[in-house]
Amino acid sequence: MQHLTPAGVKVLQTASRLFYERGIRAVGVEAIAEEAGVTKKTLYDRFGSKDDLIVAYLRARDGLWRSTLVKYVNGHDGPPAEKILATFGALREWTRERNLRGCAFINASVELPEDHPGREVARDQKAWLLAYLEGLAAQARVEDPAGLAAQVLILHEGACVADSMRSMDRAVDRAEQVAAVLIERSLPG
Amino acid sequence: MQHLTPAGVKVLQTASRLFYERGIRAVGVEAIAEEAGVTKKTLYDRFGSKDDLIVAYLRARDGLWRSTLVKYVNGHDGPPAEKILATFGALREWTRERNLRGCAFINASVELPEDHPGREVARDQKAWLLAYLEGLAAQARVEDPAGLAAQVLILHEGACVADSMRSMDRAVDRAEQVAAVLIERSLPG
DNA sequence: CCAACGCTACACCCAGCGGTATAGTTACAA
DNA sequence: TTGTAACTATACCGCTGGGTGTAGCGTTGG
Incomplete structure (x- = not known):
């Protein structure tokens, strides 16, 4: 900017x-x-053009979310396993402040046609998050970092959608609880 | 129709x-x-009007999904706990056939303005699914049927989104595995 | 000093949108 | 036989969308 x-x-x-x-x-x-x-x-x-403005919008929001998430996770001391749970804390905060209409990237993927450059930004955003989660999982020394990261991403997406559609209350909390169970199980010993 | x-x-x-x-x-x-x-x-x-056509579209798809899901679950014999897992089987089938662009009700909620009658159809669809899952959970005699149903709904939504955004492969399978863990844990004994 | 830049004001273009009106054809039922 | 329901064909309407063009004004920096 x-x-x-x-x-x-x-x-x-x-x-x-x-x-x-x-x-x-x-x-x-x-x-x-x-x-x-x-x-x-x-x-x-x-x-x-409007299309370029859309891309600029998505890129800007992507950058904001990435830095917010990383800052939140890094500011959260404790064992590496808890850092994965901290991503839900970041999501909760983000949701409360500027996420009342759900995930902007999911929304963009719904609204934009297949070949719109904005969709690539959205996909990159998800790929980055998945990789980030996998990194945290590897640090935490879980059995299958990639598998856990994928499951956690599903929980993120689900919480975001359930929250924005008002299907239930405290969707992010519920997702976090599920993640806690998964982490506990996949920790050696 | x-x-x-x-x-x-x-x-x-x-x-x-x-x-x-x-x-x-x-x-x-x-x-x-x-x-x-x-x-x-x-x-x-x-x-x-187009708006009425949109509502008709959503209602029709809602009916189709409900009957598909119920038929699939009922056709799946086994202990009640497995019926919850069977909902993921239905989702998997549905996804493969006519769900390449994700959940139509999530999409409608993204595309339509707040006061559009189509959004109510979408919300009803989710409320119904949540209630249906809770019924299955109650049958399975889990500790907290409502809580489990909410978690499973999150997994459904997350799998649907992750699948349509191609964030990972086998999203529905992964979600199902998580659900299996949750069910196992919440069964008495 | 003057050019270039960032900006305003305003007028304009065309395509596409949701929606309507008129007139006429077919088929079936009272 | 006559009427009505379902349909086609076609022309039309007003509005809004994305996008362009021209002219002019103030600030800044070489």
Whole structure:
């Protein structure tokens, strides 16, 4: 976001909020420009097209979530196994603050066509998370780090969806409890 | 679907396919009518509006999934605890055949605005599934049927999302394995 | 000093959207 | 026989979408 002009920053912030809150397809460039207090011309001068703005939005959110997660996990001292559980703490916090409409990357994958570059950003985000979890699992010396990481990712996704659809309360807590069981079982001894 | 005219059936079938494959917002009524080999007039005579057609689509798919799931579970003899695991078998089958783009109800919740009647159908679908799982859990005499049902629902959602985003292979199998662990643990003795 | 940049204001384009209206055809039932 | 339900064909409507073009203004830096 540093290489952007002030108006560009304002556009990206506004677009991020609107895309997430109302959905990507439901928000027009007109609305973004207006709400950002900026001309459509400026928006197009900075981002070129709505598609590029979408990609910028997803990338920005990806970066924010990654740094939030890593910071949260690193700030959580204790045995490595607990770091995996800490990812649910990060998810819980994230969910409460800016995740009322579920995971932005899942949503983007639903809204965007197969060949849209934004979908690659979404897939990368998930691949990164899976690899990150596997790293934590390896540190924790569990039997099958890759397998556990996959299971934990499923729990993350499920909690996120169940939460945003209001299928139940405390979805993240429940997912974390399941993860705790899995970790306990896969620890040697 | 019985009270519909032949053309109405064709429209609903076509709309269901296109809505699911390309997304609800991405498909116009024009395209639906054309692909169904029907006039726009006919479409509107039968369904009134695109919104109503969306609701009809979701209801139809809901009914199909419910009957598929129940049939699969009932056709699966064995102890009640295994019936819970059988829901993953149904999900696996469903996923392979007509679920390549994930759960239609999650997708609808992402695509539709907050006050759209289609979202209620989606929420009902999840509420029904949760209740159904809780019934199976109660039959299986687990400690906390409601808690287990919620955890299993999270696993279903997570598997569905992880599968459609291609975050990993065999997502449903992995989710089922987790469920097996949970059931084993929550069985008395 | 002047050019380049970032920006505003505003007008415009075209395609596609959801939805409607009119007129006519077929088939079947009272 | 007459009416009605189901359907086709086609033209149309207003709105909004993404995107462009032109002109002008203020700031900044070589």
